Amino acid sequence: MSESSLRVVWLYPDLLSTYGDQGNVLVVERRARQRGLKVERIDVRSDQTIPTSGDIYLLGGGEDRPQRLAAERLRRDGGLERATGNAAIIFSVCAGYQILGREFINDLGEREPGLGLLDVVSTRGGAERCVGDVLADADPGLGLPQLTGFENHQGVTQLGQGVRPLARIRMGQGNGTGDGTEGAWRDTVFGTYLHGPVLARNPQIADLLLKLALDVNALPPVDDRWYEALRAERIAAATAP
Numbered sequence: 001m002s003e004s005s006l007r008v009v010w011l012y013p014d015l016l017s018t019y020g021d022q023g024n025v026l027v028v029e030r031r032a033r034q035r036g037l038k039v040e041r042i043d044v045r046s047d048q049t050i051p052t053s054g055d056i057y058l059l060g061g062g063e064d065r066p067q068r069l070a071a072e073r074l075r076r077d078g079g080l081e082r083a084t085g086n087a088a089i090i091f092s093v094c095a096g097y098q099i100l101g102r103e104f105i106n107d108l109g110e111r112e113p114g115l116g117l118l119d120v121v122s123t124r125g126g127a128e129r130c131v132g133d134v135l136a137d138a139d140p141g142l143g144l145p146q147l148t149g150f151e152n153h154q155g156v157t158q159l160g161q162g163v164r165p166l167a168r169i170r171m172g173q174g175n176g177t178g179d180g181t182e183g184a185w186r187d188t189v190f191g192t193y194l195h196g197p198v199l200a201r202n203p204q205i206a207d208l209l210l211k212l213a214l215d216v217n218a219l220p221p222v223d224d225r226w227y228e229a230l231r232a233e234r235i236a237a238a239t240a241p
């Protein structure tokens with residue numbers, strides 16, 4: 001983190017921000033400010049250059065064509081790979097997650113190279129899209145509670161040796177390959193299929209990103225009653241008979 005402020009970069013809001021994923025940047029900002037941190041939020045449209053000195057980078061989901069355009073522009077820019085080399089923290093959702101992988105199938109039905117920041121490969125799933133509520137147990141190493149979210153994707157994602165699953169599915173499809181995994185992570189790079197927005201549903205993930213950025217093991221507690229009420233409501237709705 002820079003001496004003056006935490007730099008939170010929201011990438012390509014013009015292409016990657018389905019299902020309220022903008023909420024993720026709002027939650028990171030708010031939870032940082034609640035801990036007395038100064039935050040510089042940097043929105044980077046797809047026709048702008050990606051700064052390489054950010055602390056936390058966020059990518060959201062997108063429809064198939066915007067996803068291809070985003071991948072092309074991210075590859076051409078190269079800033080996200082450089083930022084990752086500088087130990088930046090990257091958190092990505094759905095289309096953003098697929099783009100961080102080695103490749104995915106684009107809207108033209110072709111294999112599109114990703115950025116290779118996560119050792120995952122996405123292909124097209126079967127006839128049915130993965131749509132609905134998700135409940136998943138986070139990787140025990142991450143110190144997170146059970147995750148809740150909403151998924152809507154056609155692509156399915158196979159994890160390679162270089163990543164760990166972010167979570168194990170209890171309800172829903174997650175990576176959609178039938179192996180029970182959801183999302184992937186390694187070091188400071190994370191991907192998930194969860195919308196919601198996922199950081200509003202699971203503010204502990206936002207805190208994990210902040211702890212990594214600050215290089216601390218704990219943060220001062222904040223009032224989480226609103227978030228916990230939302231979690232209880234969504235779990236009840238997802239598991240209702």
Ligand code: GLN
Pocket residue numbers: 018060061062063064067093094095096152153154155156
């Ligand atoms: N276009 C991708 C898919 O369907 C991602 C969708 C999304 O980001 N919601 O798999």
